[in-house]
Structures are given as C-alpha cells and as structure tokens.
Amino acid sequence: MTERIVSFVMSGGVGSRLWPLSREDNPKQFHDLSGDGSMLAKTLRRLTARPEGETPIFLIAAERHADRVHADLAGLELAGGGPLFEPTGRNTAAAVALATLRTLSEFGDSLVLVVPSDHEISTPRQFWQSVEAGTEAARSGRLVVFGIKPTQPETGYGYIEVAAESGGTFDVSRFVEKPDIETAQSYLKAGNFYWNTGIFLFRAVAMRDAFIAFQPDIWLATEAAYRAATSDLSGLYMPLELYAAIPSNSIDYAIMERAKDIAMVPAGFRWNDLGSWQSLLDVGPADDRGNVIIGDVVAIDCENSYIRSDGRLLSAIGMKDIAIVSTSDATFVAPVSHSQHVKKIVEQLEKSGRLETRFTPAHDRVIESGA
The missing domain is CATH 3.90.550.10 (Spore Coat Polysaccharide Biosynthesis Protein SpsA; Chain A)
Structure with missing residues (x-):
C-alpha cells in the first residue's frame, strides 16, 4: 500500500x-x-x-x-x-x-x-x-x-x-x-x-x-x-x-x-523558482530574437529582453539583455543579469516609506482578476 x-x-x-x-x-x-x-x-x-x-x-x-x-x-x-x-x-x-x-x-x-x-x-x-x-x-x-x-x-x-x-x-x-x-x-x-x-x-x-x-x-x-x-x-x-x-x-x-x-x-x-526577471525570460514564450513580450508593448530591434506592460503602452528600441517591467504606478529597468538586485530598490523604497512596495493599485487588481 x-x-x-x-x-x-x-x-x-x-x-x-x-x-x-x-x-x-x-x-x-x-x-x-x-x-x-x-x-x-x-x-x-x-x-x-x-x-x-x-x-x-x-x-x-x-x-x-x-x-x-x-x-x-x-x-x-x-x-x-x-x-x-x-x-x-x-x-x-x-x-x-x-x-x-x-x-x-x-x-x-x-x-x-x-x-x-x-x-x-x-x-x-x-x-x-x-x-x-x-x-x-x-x-x-x-x-x-x-x-x-x-x-x-x-x-x-x-x-x-x-x-x-x-x-x-x-x-x-x-x-x-x-x-x-x-x-x-x-x-x-x-x-x-x-x-x-x-x-x-x-x-x-x-x-x-x-x-x-x-x-x-x-x-x-x-x-x-x-x-x-x-x-x-x-x-x-x-x-x-x-x-x-x-x-x-x-x-x-x-x-x-x-x-x-x-x-x-x-x-x-x-x-x-521564477525568482527574477531573468528566470521569466528563460521560461517565457520568446520571439525569434529571444524577447519575451507581455502586454501592450512595441519593441523594435530588441534582443534577449523581458519587456512587460501591465497597463499603458510601453515602447522600446535597441534594447539588448534588458528587463523592463511597467505597472500603472512604477517602472523597473535593469540588465537582466542584474535583475536579482531588485530587492535593493525595494529596500530603498521601504526606507523612504513608499507604498509602491506594499500595495497594488486597486484598478490593477481588478484588471488581473478579471483576466
């Protein structure tokens, strides 16, 4: 048994x-x-x-x-x-x-x-x-x-x-x-x-x-x-x-x-463990130039980049090995090789008392839950 x-x-x-x-x-x-x-x-x-x-x-x-x-x-x-x-x-x-x-x-x-x-x-x-x-x-x-x-x-x-x-x-x-x-x-x-x-x-x-x-x-x-x-x-x-x-x-x-x-x-x-934007680039559905594009994005001459917009239009030209992630109230940009270091940004924001590390705008949650 x-x-x-x-x-x-x-x-x-x-x-x-x-x-x-x-x-x-x-x-x-x-x-x-x-x-x-x-x-x-x-x-x-x-x-x-x-x-x-x-x-x-x-x-x-x-x-x-x-x-x-x-x-x-x-x-x-x-x-x-x-x-x-x-x-x-x-x-x-x-x-x-x-x-x-x-x-x-x-x-x-x-x-x-x-x-x-x-x-x-x-x-x-x-x-x-x-x-x-x-x-x-x-x-x-x-x-x-x-x-x-x-x-x-x-x-x-x-x-x-x-x-x-x-x-x-x-x-x-x-x-x-x-x-x-x-x-x-x-x-x-x-x-x-x-x-x-x-x-x-x-x-x-x-x-x-x-x-x-x-x-x-x-x-x-x-x-x-x-x-x-x-x-x-x-x-x-x-x-x-x-x-x-x-x-x-x-x-x-x-x-x-x-x-x-x-x-x-x-x-x-x-x-x-999907613990970084690099890991999401590794496992995501990539185009013929190695980019993972999610959301309302126009990308021209970009390579091996993770580009994501969870709201308004995001446009990028000539990016290579870059992570760009945009929400309605914040944007993160870094080489994907440095994406593990985003916690340093979060720590600095928390020290400043910024709420963007804690709360998602209400309309963003509605959009996601309805998707």
Missing part, C-alpha cells in the same frame, strides 16, 4: 524580487506568470496529481490573502486538507513547525511534504516520482531535501553539497547560501553541488525532534499558537499575539544547517 503523504504548500512570501509586479498585498504566487493559472493554483494541482496514495493537502498562507487563497482553492479536492492562516509572517521555520504540528495532531507520525507555492515545475509525474524516491529515507527518520543538478553558475539559488550516494540518495555535507559568480562557477565545476529547491520530505516525529533539539523556542511558541487556534469552514486561524511571538527564522538556518544525516534526492523534474 502506498504510504500517506501529508502535503503542505507554503504561501506566505512576498516575492519582492519580482517588484513592481509582485507586492506585499499581491505577491507572485497569485500571479499567472506562464499563462496557465496562478503559481499557487498550479502548485495545488500538482499535489492533487499524485497517482496513488492518500494525500491530504494543506496551505499555509497569510490571513490577509484569505480571499485570494479561497479563489485558487475553488474546485480542488484537497483530500481532507485546507488552509491554515498566519496572522503575520514568521518565516519558513514557523511554517514547517506548523505543518508538523498539524500532521501530528490529525495524522500521527505520517510522512510530511513541504513545498513552496511559487515555483515552476512543469512535470507533475516526474515530480511525484522524485518525491516517492525519497520516502524510504524519510521513513527511516532522515530529513530529505530535493536538489537540481546545476546547468549554469547561478547566483540566485542556495546550494547543497553532497557526499556519498546510495541507491540514488546522497548524504548532504552542507548547505550553502547564494554564492557570488566565481564561487558558483567553482560549484558547477566540482560536480557535487545541487541547487536547493526548498522542498522537504520527513516524518513528523523526526522534524518535531529536530525542532526540540535545535530550536525549542520556535517549536514551543508555534505549538502555543496552534493549540489556541480556531477553525471554521474557511480555515484555521491563530491568535496574532501568540503567532507574533514565534521567533522568525528560515527552516534552512533553523534546522537544515544544524541537523545531521540529511538525505538529498536528485530531482527528476524541470524546476525554476
């Missing part, structure tokens, strides 16, 4: 690397970036596509996005799952602790799969084949991560260094944060580094024990918020004062960089 896998989608991110399109009130997981539905809806559909086995599907999302979440959940069979709403963001360690608590309380020591909501994975069958390949290691009590063999020296991803391999599963030596270009080139040449997809598989008790060993404050605070939660047909809601008390940390820093005997399964699916 195929083992139950309780699946959780983390949907609390802001996606500031895709500003000005992605903002606090309208982050990238709710955008249709490739023409076949929002990133969140596609992630949920991928999880429902497991060929066999019980797969309850839960969603961990910001309470302020509840209406958007319910719209994307419409018509999907979650097999007993549903949304868990965070009253405020506390990073991915809290989300994983919440997923573990929910699983233990409802399904016992089951396998847990945690995935981001905003990654492009275009091969659901291969996705589930890769997940199933990690179940034996997870069942034995190991925390399992999934890595992508690098195809170029990418500075926008975290890396996983691996050592010994057994039966298609590698031992993890260490996790490495986003490198500079020279370091990324050395990783590519070394051959034993993989991109970190941020997808995790584990037994609920194994993750609980890791939190108690390495981050008891996060575990206890999350448990207190979860125990005080209220539920109705729309989802589970936790008290703000208790959830806000959870220390904010990423699951990589809090647990994965500290735990021992972590296993990595090489992912057999096509993957892109």
Whole structure:
C-alpha cells in the first residue's frame, strides 16, 4: 500500500524580487506568470496529481490573502486538507513547525511534504516520482531535501553539497547560501553541488525532534499558537499575539544547517523558482530574437529582453539583455543579469516609506482578476 503523504504548500512570501509586479498585498504566487493559472493554483494541482496514495493537502498562507487563497482553492479536492492562516509572517521555520504540528495532531507520525507555492515545475509525474524516491529515507527518520543538478553558475539559488550516494540518495555535507559568480562557477565545476529547491520530505516525529533539539523556542511558541487556534469552514486561524511571538527564522538556518544525516534526492523534474526577471525570460514564450513580450508593448530591434506592460503602452528600441517591467504606478529597468538586485530598490523604497512596495493599485487588481 502506498504510504500517506501529508502535503503542505507554503504561501506566505512576498516575492519582492519580482517588484513592481509582485507586492506585499499581491505577491507572485497569485500571479499567472506562464499563462496557465496562478503559481499557487498550479502548485495545488500538482499535489492533487499524485497517482496513488492518500494525500491530504494543506496551505499555509497569510490571513490577509484569505480571499485570494479561497479563489485558487475553488474546485480542488484537497483530500481532507485546507488552509491554515498566519496572522503575520514568521518565516519558513514557523511554517514547517506548523505543518508538523498539524500532521501530528490529525495524522500521527505520517510522512510530511513541504513545498513552496511559487515555483515552476512543469512535470507533475516526474515530480511525484522524485518525491516517492525519497520516502524510504524519510521513513527511516532522515530529513530529505530535493536538489537540481546545476546547468549554469547561478547566483540566485542556495546550494547543497553532497557526499556519498546510495541507491540514488546522497548524504548532504552542507548547505550553502547564494554564492557570488566565481564561487558558483567553482560549484558547477566540482560536480557535487545541487541547487536547493526548498522542498522537504520527513516524518513528523523526526522534524518535531529536530525542532526540540535545535530550536525549542520556535517549536514551543508555534505549538502555543496552534493549540489556541480556531477553525471554521474557511480555515484555521491563530491568535496574532501568540503567532507574533514565534521567533522568525528560515527552516534552512533553523534546522537544515544544524541537523545531521540529511538525505538529498536528485530531482527528476524541470524546476525554476521564477525568482527574477531573468528566470521569466528563460521560461517565457520568446520571439525569434529571444524577447519575451507581455502586454501592450512595441519593441523594435530588441534582443534577449523581458519587456512587460501591465497597463499603458510601453515602447522600446535597441534594447539588448534588458528587463523592463511597467505597472500603472512604477517602472523597473535593469540588465537582466542584474535583475536579482531588485530587492535593493525595494529596500530603498521601504526606507523612504513608499507604498509602491506594499500595495497594488486597486484598478490593477481588478484588471488581473478579471483576466
């Protein structure tokens, strides 16, 4: 019998690397970036596509996005799952602790799969084949991560260094944060580094024990918020004062960089985290000159550029390797090779108290939701 896998989608991110399109009130997981539905809806559909086995599907999302979440959940069979709403963001360690608590309380020591909501994975069958390949290691009590063999020296991803391999599963030596270009080139040449997809598989008790060993404050605070939660047909809601008390940390820093005997399964699916305008240029429908053109755009003599208008006419001449993204209240222009640095713009705007990083103009939201 195929083992139950309780699946959780983390949907609390802001996606500031895709500003000005992605903002606090309208982050990238709710955008249709490739023409076949929002990133969140596609992630949920991928999880429902497991060929066999019980797969309850839960969603961990910001309470302020509840209406958007319910719209994307419409018509999907979650097999007993549903949304868990965070009253405020506390990073991915809290989300994983919440997923573990929910699983233990409802399904016992089951396998847990945690995935981001905003990654492009275009091969659901291969996705589930890769997940199933990690179940034996997870069942034995190991925390399992999934890595992508690098195809170029990418500075926008975290890396996983691996050592010994057994039966298609590698031992993890260490996790490495986003490198500079020279370091990324050395990783590519070394051959034993993989991109970190941020997808995790584990037994609920194994993750609980890791939190108690390495981050008891996060575990206890999350448990207190979860125990005080209220539920109705729309989802589970936790008290703000208790959830806000959870220390904010990423699951990589809090647990994965500290735990021992972590296993990595090489992912057999096509993957892109769509975390930059460069990545959207890489996966978008390009014309014969390598441009991805979206919206009301006139482009002449442009090459290998991502040019997007979400409103008025945008015209460009002679652009090469450039990202131009225009909304009704902001425009971003940069070489696509520098598009990872858009967060610097966002940080400067936030320091100035500008609202363009947080709010999408109301008429833009209406246009998108009606598309």
